[in-house]
Amino acid sequence: MPAPKQNTVIRLPVLTIIMVSAAFILALLPQSVGWLQYDRSAILSAQLWRLFTGHWIHFSMSHLLYDAGAVGIAGWIIEQNRRPDFKWYCLLAPWVIGLACFIFAPRMEFYGGLSGIATGLLVYMALQGLRERTAWRWICTAILCSVPLKIYCESTAGQTLFASGMDQHIAVCITSHVAGALSALGWVTMVNCQKTFRLRNVPC
C-alpha cells in the first residue's frame, strides 16, 4: 500500500495552539492585565515586556473570540505547510508591532488584542500561498489584496469610530495592522531572499 502523500496529512498546529490558548488563559486571569497590558506610561518606565505581552490582553469576550479565531485559522493554514521560519516570525512580530505602536501612535495609552498579529499571519499565509500552482494561489491573491483594502477602509470610513461589542471606547489601532502586514511582508521577503542567495551559492 502506497504511503499517503505528505501534503494530505493534517498536522497539529502547535504554535497556533500556544498563541490562542495563551490569550484565553490570560482572559481568565484578570489580574494579569495590570502587568502585561500595553501601557505606554509603563513602557516608558522600562517595562518593555509589555510591547510583546500586550497583544494577548483583550478588552471583551467578542474581541478575544474574533482575534483568536483569525489567528487560529491563519496559523493553522501556515503550520500545515511546515514553514521552519514561522516560529521565528511568531517571536519577532509581536515586538515589531508593539514597537510600531509605541513610535507611531504616541497618543494611544493602552492597546490590546491579537489583531495586529492576525493581520501579519494573514499576509504571511497569503505570500506563501502565492508560490502554489493551484486554486489556492488565487485565494491567497484575493486575501493579499483585501488586507490593504481593509486597512484603507478603516482609516477613511470611520470604522474605527464606533467599534461595537465593547464596554468602553476602543479605537481601532490601524498602526498595529499596518505594522503586522509590513512585518510579514518584510519577513517573507527576507526569508525568500535568503533562500535565493543560498541556492545561488550552492556549488553545482
Added chain:
Amino acid sequence: MVDHFYQLTPSFPPTLDSTQKTKANHQDYMKYIAQLTAGLIMSLTLLTTGCSTFTDEFIFQNNRKQHQANNLFQYLYPNKGEHIDTPSIPVLSLPLRVGIAFVPDCAHSGNSQLAPLSESKKMELMKEVSKDFKAMPFVKSIELIPTTYLAPEGGFANLDQLRTMYDIDVITLISYDQVQFTDHSLWSVSYWTVVGLYVVQGERNETRTMLDAAVYDIASRKMLFRGPGISNIKASATPFNLERELRENSEKGFASASTNLVTAIHTQLDEFRDRVRSSPEEYKIVHKKGYTGGGSMGSAELSLLACAGLSFLCLRRNKTL
C-alpha cells in the same frame, strides 16, 4: 276685573266662593297675591343669579386652553435670526463628553396656569435620556446640567461657557411644548342637576406634549442630530377634579413623551453612526490623548477567513495542494 280673574282661574287656591265675597276677603286675597308675586320675583332673582355663577363656572366656560413651552431657537438665536453662525466641520474628539440640559424657559413661554416643569422633574427626564448615551462606548462621561446654569436667550456664548465649566464636547438641549385643551361633552348637561357636577365626567381634556432633544457640537455650532418624543393623552373629568386631572395628565404627558424621546434618540444615534461612517468628509474624528486602541477583526473578516480555511482543507483533501 277681579271677578273676571276669578273666572279665568276657577281652581286657583284659595278657592273663594263668589257668594262669600266681602271687602275683607278681597283685601286678604290681594295681600296673598302680593306675597306670591314677591316670592316669585325673589326666587327668580336668586335662580338667575345662581344660574349665572353656575353657567359661568361650569357650562359656558368652553374651549379652555393651557400652554407651557420653552424655545430652543429663541435660546440659541435670541436676536430673532439676525445673527447666523456659520457651522464648520465638527471635529469629534473621542471618547466624547456629553452634557444634557433643558432649554431655559423664556419670559413669554406660555399662558399656563399650571406650574412649569419643575427642576426635579427635568432632572428625572435628563437621567432617562442619559441612559441611552451611557450605553454608547464612545461616550466617556455625561453631565446633567441644571437649568439655572443656562441663561435665557444665552445662545452659543452661553454654551461656550458651559463647555469650559463642565468640560464637555457636545450638548443635548431638551425643549418642550405642552398644550392642554378642555371641552364640554354632551354629558355636561347633567351639571344642571348639581349632583352631576360631582359624578359625571363631562369635561373632556386633551394633553399634547412634545419633547425635543437636539445634540449640538459646541465648537463647530453644528447640530449633529435630533429626536422628538411626542405624546397625546385624552381623558375626561368632573368639573370639580378637573384641575387635578389636568396636572396628572401633564405629568403623564411628559413621562410618555420622554419614553418616546429615548426611543427616538436611540434610533437617531444609530443613524448618526451610519452617517459618520458613510460621510467621513462631513465629520472629522480624532482620538483624545490617552485613548485605548484595539483590534477590529469582525464577523465578516472571520467568515471570509473561515471560507479560505475550508477551501484550503478541500484542496488539500483532493491532493491538489
